[in-house]
Amino acid sequence: MKVLFLPALLASLLTIVSARGDDTKKPVVIMETSAGTIKIELNEEKSPITVKNFLQYVDDKHYDGTVFHRVIADFMIQGGGFTPGMKEEKQTRKPIKNEMPNGLSNERGTISMARLPDPDTATAQFFINTVDNSRLDRARYCVFGKVVEGLDVVDKIRRVKTASKGVHDDVPVDDVVIKSVRRAK
Secondary structure: OHHHHHHHHHHHHHHHHHHHHHHOOOOEEEEEEOOEEEEEEEOOOOOHHHHHHHHHHHHOOOOOOEEEEEEEOOOEEEEOOEOHHHOOEOOOOOOOOOOOOOOOOOOOOEEEEOOOOOOOOOOOOEEEEOOOOOHHHHOOOOEEEEEEEOHHHHHHHHOOOEEEEOOEEEEEOOOOEEEEEEEOO
């Protein structure tokens, strides 16, 4: 009887662990851009405040019709704040608390919050690292997710021609539009 009990117990435990694995599924967003589609997995466990903030902007459709307004090929692509032609900066909610260090690093393909020099000033703008930028970890730029599909699109964007436009440097000459960002179903 004891011999049969142990396998049954192990099978029950495996079922519980598998069920819990489904409960901890990370949120994913689909970013449709004029250069292609980028799929981003968000890390709610390590960056709960940042992910909640980002998803609120997603749900509010804040990012729809914005552009990647700062592109530095061997650094990052930044977006989420300006309309095409850099004509208008979109209004944002209050800044959020910076969650760095959180164990995540600014590696190629990760998404982080853009901010002013003060660490607690991130609102809506984000950037995707085009190379490993671990030095940004020490500067407390909060990673909150990673590109899981579409790194080729990120690379396509990083290669666009840029110029200065008013007070802004590294602005794509031809707009790279974020058409929409939606939660994956």
